[in-house]
Amino acid sequence: MRKAEVKDVTIIGGGPAGLYSAFYSGLRGMDVRLIEAGEELGGKVCLFKEKMIWDAGGQPPVQGGTFADQLIGQAKTFDPELLTGRKVVRIGRGEDGLFEAETSDGMIYPSRSIIMANGGGIVTPQKLKLSGAHAAEMDNLFYTVPSIARFRGETVLISGGGDAAVDWAAEFLGIAKEVILVHRRENFCAHEAQVEKVREGGARVVLNASINRLVSDGFKQRIECVELVDSLTGRVFPVAVDSVIVSHGFDMDATLDFGGEAEPEREDGHFFIGTAEAVTTVPGIYAAGDCLKYDGKVNLLVGAFQDAVNAVNRAKTFIDPDAHDRGMVSSHNDRFKKRNRELIRQIAGVE
Structure with a gap:
């Protein structure tokens, strides 16, 4: 010692x-x-x-x-x-x-x-335990937001249903080209006023769904598509993205x-x-x-x-x-x- x-x-x-x-x-x-x-x-x-x-x-x-x-x-x-x-x-x-x-x-x-x-x-933020997630952290997978301007004009998928996820979705309205908010349950646990703001602001809200797979370009490990799975029906469907923000707690x-x-x-x-x-x-x-x-x-x-x-x-x-x-x-x-x-x-x- x-x-x-x-x-x-x-x-x-x-x-x-x-x-x-x-x-x-x-x-x-x-x-x-x-x-x-x-x-x-x-x-x-x-x-x-x-x-x-x-x-x-x-x-x-x-x-x-x-x-x-x-x-x-x-x-x-x-x-x-x-x-x-x-x-x-x-x-x-x-x-x-x-x-x-x-x-x-x-x-x-x-x-x-x-x-x-x-x-x-x-x-420490809870991280995705999916293939390719760690490599994508060097490019377009985020657990915190380094700069709102970084996402200007992008299609941004935000995964989470708490205050942090919903607040970020609200912040990105009018800055990102499209905001996609994905939550694994039927109801958000965030403040109702913020949820309503996100809905009225034109964000695409996907409920009862979670990230099943990350599809990268195979070279830079940049995520090009997120494969979501519907928890009620088991249906799997792709969503094209520019960036992914994961807000699953800490x-x-x-x-x-x-x-x-x-x-x-x-x-x-x-x-x-x-x-x-x-x-x-x-x-x-x-x-x-x-x-x-x-x-x-x-x-x-x-x-x-x-x-x-x-x-x-x-x-x-x-x-x-x-x-x-x-x-x-x-x-x-x-x-x-x-x-x-x-x-x-x-x-x-x-x-």
Whole structure:
């Protein structure tokens, strides 16, 4: 086992709660390490990069991808150590009493405190288990939407019956040449208003059907046709397509082992039972965002940010009992004085 240098706090998870925890930890003068299992930061926001976010305070409507980039930029303000592509498999205590986060590659990351910000666990889209599907991911088979403009003028088949699938069908109206929405059941589980919008917008809705086979061009593995099967009659019929979007939900990996005295109380083996101040049942381990449960919890971005602030403040006083129990507002914080002057001069047009 290799061991990294000791940090004040290790944050597990690189979504909104984790990224804001990294920023606020730096604001409070703490050495920060953030570990994210995925290859990119941003969490679930990055699964819907083209979706508009309206409910972040003081933030004009913004696409998810842009919002994630802004969060990442903010998190980097105080130069934290940001690690991606590393899955934390165990959290325990070392002989020196420090917390140790062990990753799947055998690395040990010690710290004086832990902030859990791992949401519902590691989230990956459910993929088609059909011949040719993996190869087609390099071309015109998608599980997330990289850019709406990418599908302009195309015949797009969307498979799924939940909110995400129906919302994408609605977004593509007037952009794609044709939208084909395929659902394996008789009724959608998405919001009725969105379903009606899709129907009235001219999308072709195919119910009681599912993808049976992908037909490619045989050279680039580009899908040219999707073979659908009617679940009621067994009839198989082809549909010519330019692109395919699969929205069948997500697989969640919430496995994480805690050793001995580092085991906080959890619900369903994952969600941390805590308080509105982000405190778990183990001193030194705090939680923020969707992975934390308490009475009055707000499961919105604004709630994740509040959890992050509380988690960082509690971690700070755990490490240094003489520290103030909360950070100063940014307009008065010593760490921002020089930067504030520089920004004000830029705004005023002074060199």
